[in-house]
Amino acid sequence: MFLSEQYQLIDFGQGRKLERFGEYLVDRPCPAAERQRRASAPLWTAVAGRYETQSDGRDGWTAPLRLPPTWTIRHGTFAFELRPTPFGHLGVFPEQAENWDWIAGRLRSQPAACKALNLFAYTGGATLAAAAAGAHVVHVDAARNVVAWARRNAALSGLGDAPIRWISEDARLFVRRELRRGARYDAVILDPPSYGHGPKGQAWKIEHHLEPLLADCRELLRGGLGLVLLTCHTPGFALDDLRQLLARTCVQERPGRIEAKVLNIQSSAGQSLPSGMVVRAGC
Numbered sequence: 001m002f003l004s005e006q007y008q009l010i011d012f013g014q015g016r017k018l019e020r021f022g023e024y025l026v027d028r029p030c031p032a033a034e035r036q037r038r039a040s041a042p043l044w045t046a047v048a049g050r051y052e053t054q055s056d057g058r059d060g061w062t063a064p065l066r067l068p069p070t071w072t073i074r075h076g077t078f079a080f081e082l083r084p085t086p087f088g089h090l091g092v093f094p095e096q097a098e099n100w101d102w103i104a105g106r107l108r109s110q111p112a113a114c115k116a117l118n119l120f121a122y123t124g125g126a127t128l129a130a131a132a133a134g135a136h137v138v139h140v141d142a143a144r145n146v147v148a149w150a151r152r153n154a155a156l157s158g159l160g161d162a163p164i165r166w167i168s169e170d171a172r173l174f175v176r177r178e179l180r181r182g183a184r185y186d187a188v189i190l191d192p193p194s195y196g197h198g199p200k201g202q203a204w205k206i207e208h209h210l211e212p213l214l215a216d217c218r219e220l221l222r223g224g225l226g227l228v229l230l231t232c233h234t235p236g237f238a239l240d241d242l243r244q245l246l247a248r249t250c251v252q253e254r255p256g257r258i259e260a261k262v263l264n265i266q267s268s269a270g271q272s273l274p275s276g277m278v279v280r281a282g283c
């Protein structure tokens, strides 16, 4: 998890979460935050940024926005450039930090350099973890500006010259091309959204496209270490569904050997906020 001076969940409730990223307090929507808030109202109002529905019905950052255009937080040696985006994102999903540590731990213990594929790779936390552990990484995301953002994070983290291929492409298309090329990987990491699209508008719908993509990933993993990590934030997916999905598609393991858990973020008051799920297996 991030050190508290870098990131902290302060409170959550009534569909919103109050977080501190570095020195900045931010109030954003959070469907999973169903209970009553615990912190005082003044703390919720003393924010530098609040993302909510505006009077014109559109979602946005409420003025005055006292967040800087960019700032940085760190997780170990990894540095993340943060910025308030039009979608309410900041550039990091804090609940992913334990997955980065898990990836780094497994790849670092390998005798030789591994090959890792990171799909829906966003700003690159998992890419940094794999690269810092000595792996050759292929980082794939559909959005060119997000790939550039990930590259900046790599440079900020002293990994600017690490063996990372930066690819702006549709995940399914890229995987199929790699299969035709006979490429093989030791690890595949996926953090798909519920909906998305490739650079040329290729639609991504997790309920339709995840299983066939995982089946293609099985071929990419053939003969390698077989490390797979899938995170999912889509409501309606049950943990055991994801475990079974991995077992019948790309993990050569009995379902029982696949680790499946809810990613919880602990608040400063010790309360747990469910923030997605992870299923992971291998080496």
Ligand SMILES: C[S@@+](CC[C@H](N)C(=O)[O-])C[C@H]1O[C@@H](n2cnc3c(N)ncnc32)[C@H](O)[C@@H]1O
Pocket: 119, 120, 121, 122, 123, 140, 141, 142, 143, 146, 169, 170, 171, 172, 191, 192, 193, 194, 195, 196, 197, 198, 202, 203, 204, 231, 232, 233, 234
């Ligand atoms: C924001 S991340 C995190 C998703 C997280 N699991 C969630 O549900 O909020 C998802 C990333 O997938 C990328 N993406 C969306 N559709 C894609 C596609 N078809 N191929 C590759 N990347 C895609 C987006 O650009 C984004 O950076």
